[in-house]
Amino acid sequence: MIRINQIKLPLGHDRQDMLAKVSSVLGVPAGEIHTLDIMKQSVDARKKPDISYSYSVDVTVRGIAGKKEEKLVNRLRNRNVLVQDGGGYCLPRPGTAGLSHPPVIIGTGPAGLFCGLLLARQGYRPILLERGEDVDTRTKRVAGFWETGKLCPDSNVQFGEGGAGTFSDGKLNTLVKDASGRNREVLRLLVEFGADPSILYVNKPHIGTDVLSRIVKAMGREIADLGGQVRFSSRVTDFIVEQGRLKAVMVNGSERIDTEALVPAIGHSARDTFEVLLDRGIPMEAKAFAVGLRVQHPQKLINQSQYGMEECRELGPASYKVTRQTAEGRGVYSFCMCPGGYVVNASSEPGRLAVNGMSYHDRAGDNANSALIVTVTPEDFPVAEAGREALAGVAFQRKLEEDAFGLGGGMIPVQLYGDFKENRISASFGEVKPAFKGQYCFANLREMLPESITKALLEGMEGFGHMIKGFDRPDAIFAGIESRTSSPVRIPRDGNLESGVRGIFPCGEGAGYAGGITSAAMDGIRIAEEIIRRYRPFTDS
Secondary structure, three states: OEEEEEEEEEEEOOOHHHHEEEHHHHHHHHHHEEEEEEEEEEOOOOOOOOOOEEEEEEEEEEEOOHHHHHHHHHHHOOOEEEEEEOOOOOOOOOOOOOOOOOEEEEEOOOHHHHHHHHHHHHOOOOOOEOOOHHHEEEEEEEHHHHHHHHOOOOOOOOOOOOOOHHOOOOOOOOOOOOOOOOHHHHHHHHHHOOOOHHHHOOOOOOOOOOHHHHHHHEEEEEHHHOEEEOOOOOOOEEEEEEEEEEEEEEOOOOOOEEOEEEEEOOOOOHHHHHHHHHOOOOOEEEOOOEEEEEEEEEHHHHHHHOOOOOOOHHHHHOOEEEEEEEEOOOOEEEEEEEEEOOEOOOOOOOOOOOOOEEOOOOOOEEEEEEEEEEEEEEEOOOOOOOHHHHHHHHHHHHHHHHHHHHHHOOOOOHHHHHHHHOOOOOOOOOOOOEEEEEOEEEEOOHHHOOOOHHHHHHHHHHHHHOOOOOOOOOEEEEEEOOOOOOEEOOOOOOOOOOOOOOOEOOOOOOOOOOOOOOOOOOOHHHHHHHHHHHEEOOOOO
């Protein structure tokens, strides 16, 4: 197979245009090109509004393979054309150790679902325990919360089938370097379950909360069809550990489930589960993360800045990424940017409030939003009692969320950026109209933020205004608190992906090994590989 990089084509091109371009690069007639698969598509907007697409494609030519491909490529002397290995993702061979009980996975977010799916397809009959509800019931529950403010602590934006990513933009880009093929395998499986095939090659793929809901439901259904179990309203309340090895978990305080292989894929918000894990001697440590506010701008402003046009046609709504180092050495940057999206109430604990961003598949909303967040480290966290140091970041988050809840009386506290600068409560919105899911009210957000975070946000906004014209406009809408950017703890694992307590395989974002849908799913696959490598498929005979 031949890989051609940096194929440039204008907006509005069709497949025949691409065939003609590939034919010209290779010096072979277009009719001789047997297959042409797009591997990557990105937008080149360096000369806006003269925008083009840049592609990497894999090509086969009739009658040319093996050594003939090498000769053709060598003759071209084009560094953008090379012979490509056609190998794909492969699972390891099953191990020889037996299992007396099925593997147990805690959580049905991306990490848990992908781990469970691979194990189910290999005959391991995993049991997935989800504290929240199925995605359809959960969606209704969340809609009711946004309308009334009545929170269900076990089924909300953070907990339930699909995990926190179900109520997000469904972004699938990741910075994880992947020589194993897990990244593409995640995307391939998502397409298999109903995602648009374009996610296999677009530079910043996304699914959208509406499509992702259907996908996670279909994945869970297949796990069950293959002999696994997906159990909702099943909160793990204890871990039975004997002589340094996990023996069982307790569900809902009364049901014991024995297992030799436990995968905690609990997500970044399972704070009560973190506490039980710590109490049972599972090694855990505090880690750095980031906190801040959500900011909303008109989507047309972002489109104009990124593409030189307010209406982006086939390009779709534009995204952005901004980052800055402050004078005091803190990083402040955008995170989880949602084109055409909404800021949502993402709370999961009574008396505490957190926000997130969400988009539907069409990204058709009037506003762009993203988190503007500032790095915090264990040095910023309150002093913890002896033996509880690992949960100091949790305490830091909870204090911010309690203050946010108090500021808004349970509603999302909101402030215009100009008023945030002047340290005063806003009286009305400007030209930027609010786009929220959940009730909101005006408040002075500086009252809930540590001074170091406020200073970093002000410095960051001033700098970002030089990167994106109008980013620091006075009527940009701030909302907070954005506190769930990543897990505040790490559950260490060794080179074989196992905790210091044997039989536990910490997994995904909650364990501190992922940061988003794709990386969490990849980590779930990695844990599945380790279980397969060790054990034979489970049988109850």
